Amino acid sequence: MPLRLHYNLEKLSMGLVAAIIVAASIGGLVEIAPLFTIDETVAVPKDLRPLTPLELAGREIYIREGCYACHSQMVRSLADEIDRYGPYSLAGESAYDHPMLWGSKRTGPDLARLGGKYSDRWHVDHLTDPRAVVPASIMPAYPWLARPLETGNLGPELATLARLGVPYDPGMIANAAADALAQARPDSPGAEAARGRYGERFAARDFDGNPAELTEMDALVAYLQSLGTQTRAPYEVLAEGIE
């Protein structure tokens, strides 16, 4: 009987089309749709802050150079990963990440808890010539990051992210380029205004040690130093688990 049914279905091209669409849609609907409706799926931590414009510029360099091909940003809930990298990653941590950068391969180590682990100087030396600081490293060198950072597009980018639900207010969008510069020049007049917009919980300093210019290196190091510092939630969840 089912064979007979199929025998007839094979004669109808649009019947096959409809059957394929139905059969191939069910799994996706069951697995994906609830992720948008169940509140607990993404409990956005109360203290989660969005990236500053300079850090966002760094994230785009991270994407441009394909860093995600070798570095994950997702600590799994396994003992050895927690011991090696730090508290396991929570869904809410990447709630503002368009797109997420969880990664799928660790040719190099996970970076989800990288922020604050190494000095700015180490990052600059390491990105410029990895084997100068880690002789056995197989990471490519990125000497071209010393070039000036293009900040003109940061405002529209923040505005786009705001439309997608990332909490950037109009003041942040209007001053994106100025705030990017201010983060790398903490003694400049604009620094106070940036603090007013983004709070105290971000690192402000001359990341690349070159006060003459705002470079791509400044942005990338600022981003790397922000990883895992946007919220304290994973540390609190882990501490509760241990108690």
Place this chain on the structure above:
Amino acid sequence: MRASLTMAERKTGLGLAAALALLGLVMAAAARQGAMAVHGAMALALGLVLVFRLGAALYDAPAAIPDRQGRYDDAPTRFGIVMTLVWAMIGMAAGVWVAALLYWPEATPLWPATSFGRLRPVHTTAIIFGFGGNALIATSFHVLQRTSRARLADALSPWVVLIGFNLFCAWAVTGYLMGSTQSKEYAEAEWYADLWLVAVWLVYFALYIRTLARRAEPHIYVANWYYMAFILVVAILHIVNNIALPVSLAGARSFPVWAGVQDAMIQWWYGHNAVAFFLTAGFLGMLYYFLPVRSGRPIWSYRLSILSFWGIVFFYIWVGSHHLHYTALPYWVQTLGMTFSVMLLVPSWASAGNAIATLNGAWHKVRDDATLRFMFVAAVFYGLSTFEGSFLAIRPVNSLSHYTDWTVGHVHSGTLGWVAMIIFGALYTLVPQLSGREAMAWPRAVEWHFWLAVTGTLVYVVSMWNAGITQGLMWRTYDDSGALSYSFLQSVQAMAPYYLLRAIGGAMFLTGAAICALNCRATMRAAPAGAGARDRPLTLQPAE
């Protein structure tokens, strides 16, 4: 292209080419700089070349072959085969180069476009879309016409599909070199390229359905079910995964609307089903046609074909979440992904078993004919890598294998062992046939290619298994004091011999593919003048 078109079609084609040139001009003018401007210039240049070629053809006589309806339209398939081989060279060379960089990292030139992170998506896109996609489109046109015994519904659409698809591939690959990427794995191309692909895909689907409607066979052959599943589901996956908000219509930069855990789930729903519906369903369609043709044996079991087809279409969609075990994705979704991954083994092995059982009674041909041997090895690797896939999807196994080179080895046992082998089997069957010859120009070279491909695949896969399991174990080993035994760097150092072996295995595979490309070129050039396929479609009888 031009010879097979009527005057009216040449005029329509001229209009389309002019529209493409105009689109390129608008893109370049609006963007003014960056990747989008370069891509606009590429479209403009391509459009102008087509305008000149079609424009010149307007003054060519004779207009077209008189009994066109009495012949299959094979010119697009020939062009698709050439593009398949061109992309094979680009994609495999990029792969060998990035593999070598992992062994000799200091060899990276100080030029951004040659860096590992930018070339890795060039490798994956050139292979999956360029090599695999062109092979699928080219063979689907051939199989569709033969199994329907009808000519393609119109002469222009296949060219729109092939030229448009290759423009997408070229946009994607050059974009990554310039640093323009969405960073979503296997979907890195930027928003306008994604939209362009949707348009191309709609033309492809319409052409397929319209040609099926003209078929002279009552039943739609199983190969076409798979090609249709490939076309339909890839469209759904591509559209949902790539929904993005451009920062400006005059720039390449965009942000995906999905974020965090939802983005991760959608990404791997897409990513794994790109494996399912691009790299599996389409190629099973290829297998179901070329294996019986080459071996001269009918498919072993019709019932098994039905079971495996619907099993694959229904089960595969569920399994993407096995890429996210132990992550922040809800546990129940991970469990569903794992469960369906294990169940998927049933239809996968039904397909592989059906293919191998088809060869019963033709084993002497497998021994003597390297082309048929390519297809047999493809079926075996299909069975092996689907078993490995189900195994790696089991949560505790995945805790060891995930993030390691074991995954890379698994993917390549599928892509080198299964996808590339079935493509080579199909090409060696198709190229002589379309060139009006009995055999390839250099039959011995097929044998060389076969052994290079098999050895290269085994060297690659075995070295990556060792690499991955070593990494996984080193990362999780504790010493007696309860501290981790190895630093991450020690696990990197342990990889060196395996990375070297992998580059050697890849280079062998590349060498074989280069021999194939030269052999196909020689065969196509040695075609007798005016030669075409000797088989003919059923011509429709005019009504009384």
